[in-house]
Amino acid sequence: MNEVVTYAYAVAQDADGTLEEALGGLPGVADGPVHLVRAPHHREVVVAVGPVPEPDFEETALRAHLEDLEWLESVARAHHRVIEALAARTTVLPLRLATVYLDDERVRQMLDARQEAFADRLSALAAHTEWGVKIYVEAPAATDRPATPSADADLSPGRAYLSHRKAQRHAREDAYRDAEEVARRVEDAARGHAVDRVQHRVQQGELARGPGENVINDAYLVPLEHGESFRADVLRAGEGRSGVRVEVTGPWAPYSFATPPEAAPLKRAAP
Amino acid sequence: MRPAGGPPARADEPLPDRQIALIDLLDRLLSGGVVLTGDIVLSIADIDLVRVSLRALIVSISEQNPSPWRATAPLAGDDDDSR
Numbered sequence: 094m095n096e097v098v099t100y101a102y103a104v105a106q107d108a109d110g111t112l113e114e115a116l117g118g119l120p121g122v123a124d125g126p127v128h129l130v131r132a133p134h135h136r137e138v139v140v141a142v143g144p145v146p147e148p149d150f151e152e153t154a155l156r157a158h159l160e161d162l163e164w165l166e167s168v169a170r171a172h173h174r175v176i177e178a179l180a181a182r183t184t185v186l187p188l189r190l191a192t193v194y195l196d197d198e199r200v201r202q203m204l205d206a207r208q209e210a211f212a213d214r215l216s217a218l219a220a221h222t223e224w225g226v227k228i229y230v231e232a233p234a235a236t237d238r239p240a241t242p243s244a245d246a247d248l249s250p251g252r253a254y255l256s257h258r259k260a261q262r263h264a265r266e267d268a269y270r271d272a273e274e275v276a277r278r279v280e281d282a283a284r285g286h287a288v289d290r291v292q293h294r295v296q297q298g299e300l301a302r303g304p305g306e307n308v309i310n311d312a313y314l315v316p317l318e319h320g321e322s323f324r325a326d327v328l329r330a331g332e333g334r335s336g337v338r339v340e341v342t343g344p345w346a347p348y349s350f351a352t353p354p355e356a357a358p359l360k361r362a363a364p
Numbered sequence: 365m366r367p368a369g370g371p372p373a374r375a376d377e378p379l380p381d382r383q384i385a386l387i388d389l390l391d392r393l394l395s396g397g398v399v400l401t402g403d404i405v406l407s408i409a410d411i412d413l414v415r416v417s418l419r420a421l422i423v424s425i426s427e428q429n430p431s432p433w434r435a436t437a438p439l440a441g442d443d444d445d446s447r
Contacts, residue, residue, distance in 0.1 A: 104398065152404050169389050189397035193404040203400060225388060293391045300387040310391065342384075348392035352399070 097144035098151075099194045102127065102175045103346075104186040104204075104211045106219070107139045115182045116141065122171040123149065130200045135208040138215065140200050141175055150193045159191075180346040184219045186211060187348045214353055220317045221288070222344035226279060226327055227296070229305030229338040230272045268336035269308075275330070275337045276309050282330035286323040287313035291349040305338055312349035320344055 100122050105112060113129050121127040121143040129139040148154060158164045172190055179185045194200045204211070248256060283290070296307040315323045324341050331339025 098404070101400070101402065150404060155404065165390075166386055169386065169393050172393060173384065173389055187392075187397045189399045190393040191404075192400050192402045195403040199403055223392075225391075291396075293395065296387050296391070300385075300390070302385055302387065312392075312396075342388050345392065348396035351397050 096147055097125075098147045099142045099197050099200055100125070100145040100150070101188050101192045101194060101200055102141040102143070102172060103179055103188055104138065104140050104215065105129075105179050106137060106184045106215045107131075108137050108183070110137075112139060112179065112183055115178050116175070119175065119178050120171065121145075121175050122168050124171075127175050130197050130204060132204045132208045133201070134205075135212055138204065138208050138211050140204050141179055142194075142197060142200055143175075145193070150191070155191060155193075176346045176348075180222075184215045185346050186214055186218065186351050187346055188351075214351070217353070218314075218347045218350060221314050221347060221350075222317060222320055223347045223349055224287075224313050224315055224320070224323055224327075224344060225340075225342035226283060226309065226311045226313060227307055227340045227342070228272060228276055228279065228309035228331070229303065229340065230268045230308055231305035231336050231338055264336075271334040272308050272337045275334055275339065278330040279309075279327055279339055282326040283311075283313050283323065285326060286319040287315050289314035289350055289354065293349070312345075314347060314350045315344075 102121070107113075107129065116127040116129070119127055123145045125143040125145055127141055127143040130142050132138045149158060158168075169190060172187075176185060176187050194203070291312045293310040293312060295310050301307060313323070320343075324343075327341055328339060331337070
């Protein structure tokens with residue numbers, strides 16, 4: 094078996110044949126160089142690839158590596174770096190993380206078999222970017238006791254405690270109700286600009302960066318010229334509720350829209 | 365509905381050190397992107413493997429939050445690209 098295998102980053106449109114320049118000196122996964130594999134006939138459709146060490150990417154090692162957050166992060170960031178460099182120049186169809194072939198020739202065969210589908214999707218995504226919209230509920234965390242002695246000083250300690258818990262529960266219920274209303278307003282604002290939407294799983298766990306609880310984690314596909322108005326309108330729609338926060342990320346390469354809606358992996362609703 | 369061809373997808377230069385939250389990146393890299401059957405078959409059928417590998421790190425998937433990381437159909441409806 095070879096010492097290196099071929100890591101495939103993305104399919105891209107290279108209409109004028111200058112895309113390779115964008116990749117010069119750019120470190121890819123495992124600090125490897127990145128180059129293009131070209132379709133035999135449809136020569137403007139290319140795949141960005143690079144060599145990676147075979148021992149790290151054979152199946153057993155890959156399984157182990159995916160559990161190693163540090164390794165995963167370095168591969169994810171390198172993958173993203175290449176996507177960004179391509180997306181700055183052209184329309185790009187990112188591939189799923191860790192798509193690996195034995196060599197460039199195998200990538201060429203794959204491209205040959207699929208180039209029509211790739212070309213169709215590339216033209217659908219031309220001049221569009223992806224924006225992330227996340228909504229957080231920042232309701233006060235439950236505490237066991239009032240921070241300060243209650244104003245209801247005449248209540249017994251037991252009743253003061255219960256009254257405090259009830260007030261907290263109401264505050265949380267209010268915050269969730271507010272979040273639903275904000276979500277509706279944000280969605281209306283987003284629909285004014287977007288042509289497609291994908292709903293991602295809400296972010297939880299160690300890597301989820303608060304503050305607050307993530308309740309909406311959507312991606313919208315937005316025409317390039319609407320990008321800044323999309324961001325501004327969504328943020329404006331999210332204002333005015335103190336326990337609810339709206340975060341916009343992007344612009345991203347169209348990661349969440351790389352597959353067409355009929356083959357969509359995620360819950361999708363056309364705006 | 366969508367313009368064909370047209371200008372590049374990104375008019376601005378990439379922001380070199382724009383700090384992107386890893387979790388936002390992983391949302392996209394592990395559940396977005398085109399899924400191809402590479403020669404090292406991790407994609408498609410094994411996408412569950414990725415979920416399993418990561419759930420301890422990223423999410424606690426519970427009954428209330430079932431995993432949305434389901435396997436995806438390949439781009440051209442042909443899951444055996446070039447064999």
